[in-house]
Amino acid sequence: MRLRFGWMILLVxxxxxxxxxxxxSDATETMTTEETVTEDDRVMTLSLGTVQDWSGTRSGSVxxxxxxxxxxISGGELQxxxxxxxxxxxxxxxxxxxxxxxxxxxIGRPLSWTSVVPEAVLxxxxxxxxxxxxxxxxxxxxxxxxxxxxxxxGGLELLACFSKTSLYLxxxxxxxxxxxxxxxxxxxxxxxxxxxxxxxxLGMHVVTVEPYDIYASLLSGEMDAQLIDYETFCSTRSYRxxxxxxxxxxxxxxxxxxxxxxxxxxxxxxxxIILQNYFSEVQQKLSELEEDTTSSGAEVVYPDxxxxxxxxxxxxxxxxxxRDSLGDDTINIFMNQxxxxxxx
Numbered sequence: 001m002r003l004r005f006g007w008m009i010l011l012v013x014x015x016x017x018x019x020x021x022x023x024x025s026d027a028t029e030t031m032t033t034e035e036t037v038t039e040d041d042r043v044m045t046l047s048l049g050t051v052q053d054w055s056g057t058r059s060g061s062v063x064x065x066x067x068x069x070x071x072x073i074s075g076g077e078l079q080x081x082x083x084x085x086x087x088x089x090x091x092x093x094x095x096x097x098x099x100x101x102x103x104x105x106x107i108g109r110p111l112s113w114t115s116v117v118p119e120a121v122l123x124x125x126x127x128x129x130x131x132x133x134x135x136x137x138x139x140x141x142x143x144x145x146x147x148x149x150x151x152x153x154g155g156l157e158l159l160a161c162f163s164k165t166s167l168y169l170x171x172x173x174x175x176x177x178x179x180x181x182x183x184x185x186x187x188x189x190x191x192x193x194x195x196x197x198x199x200x201x202l203g204m205h206v207v208t209v210e211p212y213d214i215y216a217s218l219l220s221g222e223m224d225a226q227l228i229d230y231e232t233f234c235s236t237r238s239y240r241x242x243x244x245x246x247x248x249x250x251x252x253x254x255x256x257x258x259x260x261x262x263x264x265x266x267x268x269x270x271x272x273i274i275l276q277n278y279f280s281e282v283q284q285k286l287s288e289l290e291e292d293t294t295s296s297g298a299e300v301v302y303p304d305x306x307x308x309x310x311x312x313x314x315x316x317x318x319x320x321x322x323r324d325s326l327g328d329d330t331i332n333i334f335m336n337q338x339x340x341x342x343x344x
Contacts, residue, residue, distance in 0.1 A: 044271065045079045046104040046259075049088035049097065051112075051211050057235050059164075060084065062285045070278045078271055080105070080278070086212050099155050101260040110254055117154040119147070119326060122334050123161075125198055126227070126251035127315030132163035134341055135252055143337040157264035160257040160279035164286045167253050168245040170233055171225040172218070175246055176303045178202070178310035187214070187223030198318040202310055214238060229253040230291050239296035246301050250311065255283075 048067075054060025060082075067080040088094060088103055091112035097103035099116045110123035122128075129135045138144070139161050151158040175181060182203035199206045204225075209217045211232060217223045218241040226238070227248070233239060257279055267275065293300055323331050 042077050043079060044077065044267075045081055046275075047083060047088070048080050048105040048107065049083045049094045049103045050107040051084075051086040051091050051094065052107070052232065053085040053211060053235055054082070055085065055235075057231055058289050059231055059286060062282055062289075066278055066281045066285065069281065070274060073277075074271070074274050078274055086210060090210050098258055098260055101263055103260075104263060105159065105257065105259045107255055107257045110256055113151075113154075113256055113258070116156065117150050119150040119330055119334075120256065121322065122326075122331075123147075123254055123256070125315055125318050126248065127311050128338060129163075129250060129252055130342070131249050132165060132252055135163040135254065137341050137344070138337060141337055141341060143334065146333065146337075151258055152261055155261050156258040157261045158256070158258050159264075159275065160255065160283060162283045163252040163254045164283075164289075165229060165253045165291060166247060166249045167227050167229055167251040168233065169225055169248050169251075170228055170238055170242040170245045170298070172242050172244075173224065174244050174299075174301060175225070176301055176307070178306040180303075181307070181310065184224045185222070186225045186227065187217055188227050197321045198314045201314045201317040211236060215241070218242065227251055230293060230296075233298075234296050239298045243298055244301050245293070245296075245298045246303055246307075248311070250308075250315075255286075 048063075052059075054063065063082060067082060071079050089097060091108055092115055094103055094106040094108060095113050095116050098106040110120045113120040114124075123135075129138070139147070144161070147161060148158045169175065169186075171184065173180070173184070175184070183205070185205040185207060186199055187207045187209035196206050207217070207223050209223060209226070214226065214228075214236045215238065218226075218238060225242075228236075228238065230245070233242075233245065264272070319331060319335070
């Protein structure tokens with residue numbers, strides 16, 4: 001009865017309030033709106049997806065620790081939730097998700113973006129860069145702005161693009177020359193027709209294998225070799241089946257971090273700065289990590305000159321092949337800037 005009586009009083013008060021001036025009514029509505037804003041309404045949470053398995057890895061720890069720093073710096077109003085190991089889909093799913101806005105931020109390798117940004121294939125061809133430092137200098141040059149325009153044309157904002165280390169060609173057979181590459185099946189995430197020519201020109205076969213399927217593919221014999229960073233080589237336990245790793249300095253471990261353009265433009269200027277600082281901090285901390293190539297027990301093989309000569313020829317073949325799909329201007333702009341960085 002008391003509850004019903006209370007509701008009757010409230011109803012009377014509302015009727016009386018309804019008879020007040022429109023000015024008072026507006027003020028009441030404004031106050032009500034302000035009072036119903038909760039702390040959760042002020043929090044923006046961005047999803048970050050990758051196919052890499054970061055559990056127990058130093059790289060994963062860096063991304064997560066920096067996400068905590070971002071949350072603290074923003075006063076809790078900007079947060080990043082990380083979904084690794086392909087939880088939100090494979091490489092192509094994630095690229096399309098960023099394009100459609102179903103995933104806020106995606107981190108992938110250059111070739112994983114080619115369905116949305118065809119020009120991204122240029123960064124994924126081995127033999128172009130001598131090391132990570134050269135690549136990072138390229139991204140700091142005017143070509144970095146050119147790449148940003150390519151991504152914006154694909155409906156994406158390029159948040160960061162940098163290289164941490166070189167990659168290794170891991171194999172279950174010892175490879176020490178160009179001749180040893182012939183007939184080997186190489187797998188990786190992902191290969192597209194536009195880049196297959198690189199491997200085919202080496203006499204190799206190509207299969208697309210996502211990081212979370214690497215071990216099963218090696219076990220089944222679907223693939224013999226893979227171009228992989230050392231940390232992933234260890235985290236996927238590939239060393240149990242692949243006993244040899246070949247350092248390929250001109251093939252790089254490149255992080256491409258992009259976001260749906262419309263969602264990025266909806267961020268405040270302060271949020272954009274905080275997000276950019278997040279990736280700057282990630283890049284800095286990743287660059288400070290050192291590799292211990294003895295931890296897996298795999299034998300490091302240093303191939304002869306024929307291996308690297310064949311690698312360089314494959315690069316030239318791939319670039320010429322891409323002129324048909326990307327156009328001469330796109331290739332020339334890229335290679336001219338690479339030459340400038342190389343000669344500095």
